[in-house]
Amino acid sequence: MEIINNRIKGAKYVQALKHGNKFRTGYPDAIVIHFTAGPNGAATVNYFKGKYAKASAHVVVDTDGSITQMVPFDTVAWHAGRSSFKGRNGYNFFSIGIEIVNEGWLKKSGNVYRGHYGATYKAEEIVEGEHRNPKYHYLKYWHEYTEAQILAVKELCIALIETYDVKLIVGHEEITIGKSDPGPAFPLDKLRDELLGSGRDENGPDTEIGKDMKVTASKLNFRTSPSLYAAKAGPPLVRGHKVKVVGTEGSWSKIKVEVEGWIASKYISE
Numbered sequence: 001m002e003i004i005n006n007r008i009k010g011a012k013y014v015q016a017l018k019h020g021n022k023f024r025t026g027y028p029d030a031i032v033i034h035f036t037a038g039p040n041g042a043a044t045v046n047y048f049k050g051k052y053a054k055a056s057a058h059v060v061v062d063t064d065g066s067i068t069q070m071v072p073f074d075t076v077a078w079h080a081g082r083s084s085f086k087g088r089n090g091y092n093f094f095s096i097g098i099e100i101v102n103e104g105w106l107k108k109s110g111n112v113y114r115g116h117y118g119a120t121y122k123a124e125e126i127v128e129g130e131h132r133n134p135k136y137h138y139l140k141y142w143h144e145y146t147e148a149q150i151l152a153v154k155e156l157c158i159a160l161i162e163t164y165d166v167k168l169i170v171g172h173e174e175i176t177i178g179k180s181d182p183g184p185a186f187p188l189d190k191l192r193d194e195l196l197g198s199g200r201d202e203n204g205p206d207t208e209i210g211k212d213m214k215v216t217a218s219k220l221n222f223r224t225s226p227s228l229y230a231a232k233a234g235p236p237l238v239r240g241h242k243v244k245v246v247g248t249e250g251s252w253s254k255i256k257v258e259v260e261g262w263i264a265s266k267y268i269s270e
């Protein structure tokens with residue numbers, strides 16, 4: 001895939017109604033992945049181009065992997081809304097928005113799974129997965145992304161990384177409270193690990209199960225699951241605190257806090 005003059009060479013282009021100005025110099029430096037929460041690529045394209053559009057995205061990736069571009073990559077699109085991540089707010093001004101045609105979560109009724117607009121799906125089209133945000137753990141059934149979509153998104157991300165200074169690939173679910181896209185059916189951690197060499201924009205050291213490490217932040221929250229939304233597992237750790245790695249997942253390490261030391265016996269009781 002090739003990007004020339006901020007457009008994918010050879011891809012269909014349909015202008016979205018809503019968009020912002022050109023990005024400031026040095027941007028975009030991020031990609032935000034979304035699902036459409038609907039079954040139909042043409043409907044999404046029609047909505048973004050139509051007069052009632054309230055949002056837009058740079059591209060829509062249909063179920064067959066075909067891409068319709070709707071906003072040039074040097075121009076702000078309206079896909080991220082209120083958003084905050086890594087100390088920055090308003091990700092529309094930093095990022096390319098990729099909408100993937102996918103229902104998101106589905107409701108099971110009998111032997112079928114029902115989408116938001118009544119479309120039904122069979123068990124083969126469903127992924128049972130746990131959302132990274134514990135708030136959505138009650139949603140069990142997610143619409144499977146097609147291989148063609150995953151491949152198209154990967155190729156597009158590679159082209160964007162080559163053309164712009166992209167350092168970050170995030171899910172909408174990670175930057176906007178109340179969003180569940182792209183959800184557990186999309187291999188987001190795998191994609192950014194492969195393309196950016198780490199879980200996120202920060203390269204942490206390699207962690208391995210069994211390794212003893214030290215906290216380098218002055219105060220570090222540790223959580224009950226590998227998510228910024230998860231509940232805290234205890235009071236924050238301080239710099240120098242020794243921890244043992246007992247598990248890893250993407251850019252997160254599960255740790256066991258090892259503490260041993262002497263205290264005056266008069267300050268403890270049974």
Ligand SMILES: [Zn+2]
Nearest residue numbers: 034035172181
């Ligand atoms: Zn979204």
